[in-house]
Amino acid sequence: MKVFAIMLSLAAAPVAAADVIHFTTEDYPPYNFRVGSEIRGAGYDQVLLMMKDINHPYSIEMMPWARAIALAESEPMHCVFTTAHIPERDTRFKWVEPVAVGRNFMVSHKNSGIKVADIEEAKRHIVGTQRNDYTQTLLENEGFPKIDLATDLKLTLKKLESKRIDLMPISEQHYIELLEKGIDLEAQFVFSEQKFAIACNVNFPADLLARMQGALDKLIADGTQAEIFETYDLRYSSFGQVAAKP
Structure with a gap:
């Protein structure tokens, strides 16, 4: 397999023009994350290549x-990634997709003794997530009565480990990564499935959106997106188990 590498210098596009596109993102591996002063990730790399393509x-x-x-929702030239495209967000943004497709597992600490098979059983427990994350919307729509909100995913995970919360929804890929790091988690059931995308302001120029979608379509068609997924070891698991590396 060809080794795929992207240098940070690719992101050094001029930003003085009035029509500059402002992308925002968060620390959410493997889609976007920091390594020292650099940003990397499967979503980030695709954005770099798309923007290089449309110049x-x-x-x-x-x-x-x-x-x-919030910036992507309020500012015309702003886009945010890697964003779950869920029904509640559909009309709030314009979309470039798919950057990835994923599942969320509802997980517990491995030694908690908790066993839940579905959403209704999970509602008996305190469930934590990141404030304003799409999983907050999913939990609220399902009528979870005890939702604990934290400022970021890492803090939610710490609460789970210290048993301040009982359960949390987490992406399949991040779950796999944490297991491989030795974090004691146990997947209880598949909580949701969703498409990940770039979400742009509703007033974002249609011509630019079409060019970005075209650039992403090319990454998918020529196999570059799949190669990026390989680079970040993005793979599916059998439910509750880490998938074998190819």
């Missing part, structure tokens, strides 16, 4: 998720 000025900034998505 349009842009910037990318990592920040807390609540601020990142």
